[in-house]
Amino acid sequence: MVVTRFAPSPTGYLHIGGLRTALFSYLWAKKNNGKFLLRIEDTDKARNSQEAADKIIEAFEWLGLKSDEEIVFQSQRDDIYKKYIQQLLDEGKAYYCYMTKEELDKLREEQIAKKERPRYDGRYRDFKGTPPEGIEPVVRIKAPLDGVITVEDGIKGHIEFNVKDMLDDFIIARSDGSPTYNFVVAVDDATMGITDVIRGDDHLSNTPKQIVVYNALGFDVPKFYHVPMIHNEQGKKLSKRDGATDVMEYKKMGYLPEALLNFLVRLGWSHGDQEIFSFGEMIELFDPKDINKSASVYNVEKLNWLNGHYIKNTPNEKLEELLKDYDLVLTNSDKKEILLDALKERAKTLKELADLAKDILNRPANYDEKAVKKAYKSGAKDIVANFKEKLLLKNPHLPNEFHDIMQEVVDEMGIGFGKIGQPLRVALLGKLGGPGLDVVMAVIGKDEVVKRIDKALESIE
Ligand code: GLU
Numbered sequence: 001m002v003v004t005r006f007a008p009s010p011t012g013y014l015h016i017g018g019l020r021t022a023l024f025s026y027l028w029a030k031k032n033n034g035k036f037l038l039r040i041e042d043t044d045k046a047r048n049s050q051e052a053a054d055k056i057i058e059a060f061e062w063l064g065l066k067s068d069e070e071i072v073f074q075s076q077r078d079d080i081y082k083k084y085i086q087q088l089l090d091e092g093k094a095y096y097c098y099m100t101k102e103e104l105d106k107l108r109e110e111q112i113a114k115k116e117r118p119r120y121d122g123r124y125r126d127f128k129g130t131p132p133e134g135i136e137p138v139v140r141i142k143a144p145l146d147g148v149i150t151v152e153d154g155i156k157g158h159i160e161f162n163v164k165d166m167l168d169d170f171i172i173a174r175s176d177g178s179p180t181y182n183f184v185v186a187v188d189d190a191t192m193g194i195t196d197v198i199r200g201d202d203h204l205s206n207t208p209k210q211i212v213v214y215n216a217l218g219f220d221v222p223k224f225y226h227v228p229m230i231h232n233e234q235g236k237k238l239s240k241r242d243g244a245t246d247v248m249e250y251k252k253m254g255y256l257p258e259a260l261l262n263f264l265v266r267l268g269w270s271h272g273d274q275e276i277f278s279f280g281e282m283i284e285l286f287d288p289k290d291i292n293k294s295a296s297v298y299n300v301e302k303l304n305w306l307n308g309h310y311i312k313n314t315p316n317e318k319l320e321e322l323l324k325d326y327d328l329v330l331t332n333s334d335k336k337e338i339l340l341d342a343l344k345e346r347a348k349t350l351k352e353l354a355d356l357a358k359d360i361l362n363r364p365a366n367y368d369e370k371a372v373k374k375a376y377k378s379g380a381k382d383i384v385a386n387f388k389e390k391l392l393l394k395n396p397h398l399p400n401e402f403h404d405i406m407q408e409v410v411d412e413m414g415i416g417f418g419k420i421g422q423p424l425r426v427a428l429l430g431k432l433g434g435p436g437l438d439v440v441m442a443v444i445g446k447d448e449v450v451k452r453i454d455k456a457l458e459s460i461e
Helices: 016-031 049-061 078-090 102-111 180-192 201-217 246-255 258-267 279-285 300-312 316-326 333-343 348-359 369-375 380-391 399-413 417-430 439-443 446-459
Strands: 001-004 036-042 094-097 136-143 148-153 157-162 169-172 197-199 223-227
Touching: 001 016, 001 197, 001 201, 016 036, 016 049, 016 197, 016 223, 016 246, 016 258, 016 279, 036 049, 049 246, 049 258, 078 094, 078 136, 078 169, 078 180, 078 201, 136 201, 148 201, 148 223, 157 201, 169 180, 180 201, 197 201, 201 223, 201 380, 223 417, 246 258, 258 300, 316 333, 316 348, 333 348, 333 439, 348 439, 369 417, 380 399, 380 446, 399 417, 399 439, 417 439, 417 446
Parallel strands: 001 036, 197 223
Antiparallel strands: 094 136, 136 169, 148 157
8 A cells, every 4th residue: 555644844834845745645645545644743842833733734624635644743752763762772773872072073173174074983883892971872873884775766766875975873862862853754654654755855865864764673665756846937946935935825815725736736747738637637647757857847827827717617605605714705695696707707816806806895985096087088977977877767687787778878979888988987996997897787786886976976076
């Protein structure tokens, strides 16, 4: 069975780069009828916070990416790490090292002076003597002394790490007994039964150390997939300004989870030139072997386009529910259909949709000066007044019924549509732009149209 995991450190929010590897991990597990697990790497007490962990979990709930087992917290697994450290000590695969900080610094300086790579020199590796007094030792693991560690990476292919260039007997437990990062990651992945580790390629350099731990403990080494980073359009690492922000910010901005996931799955992975994937299709088609070897480029227009697509295809009833998060509470049931049908065609985000709706439903508090100047040239007020007179004689409800009245005015006065459209728009909405006036009028209704026209005729010079 394929078991994957996502293992965020709660030093901050979940950002979209992390979410993308989580999604890849999730899809790969589901495609293989396996399991996706979530592990919170919260051992760095100085930098981690419960609040950040809660927010990460909240983001996963919003996106519907559920862990198939209870969420694992590293902070609760101290006993497990201690047990394995002891096992390695007992088997002679790890040892206490009593070097002081001063001794380590001195060694380092000497190595640098000799133009050597600074590394631990193994002086306690086979130490049999009496340990120096008053020193709390660290525990170091016996790493291979030479040769290569190879990784058959599912994305990057065959990789060789030369032991002499990059490894020494690294520390697995600090002098206070706390285990170190690469040790706990390997122990966790092994004991959680993780078969496939999909993660950012910024972790590639940790992989040989983790393999040393796997081998020492006699665990099977999982399959690794190191995913290239996401870049901005300038080819640089994605920054907060480019959109590498909290996933929950995307919710605030009005993105739908299905659009965000669809956007992310295409960042670095493709299936022909298909752009739109339902969640089911993602699961069916995803394969890490199709992940690009080079960095992918974040493009917000694409995200907006996808979000627009998903908004358009969301049933009105569901939209209405979602829009409550953007302070839009709709009431009159008839008009909702007309309103949402029209607005979902143009809004790129739920927030934009809510704002457009509020612009229609709330009377304009003022009239945009530039718009007034443009729309209210001589004769404009007469045109609007004429429209109002005709409207009062009828009882229109549907957009086309309002449209017909505008048509009558245009025909009778021999003017273009813009001549009535612009001043009427300013009267009803306070500004130019926005959805069709026929829709606007059908949504607010005849009485409200008349009220807004009266007010505009009175207050616009
Ligand atoms: N906790 C690490 C991070 O947030 C991920 C570790 C891993 O995937 O192996 O970057």
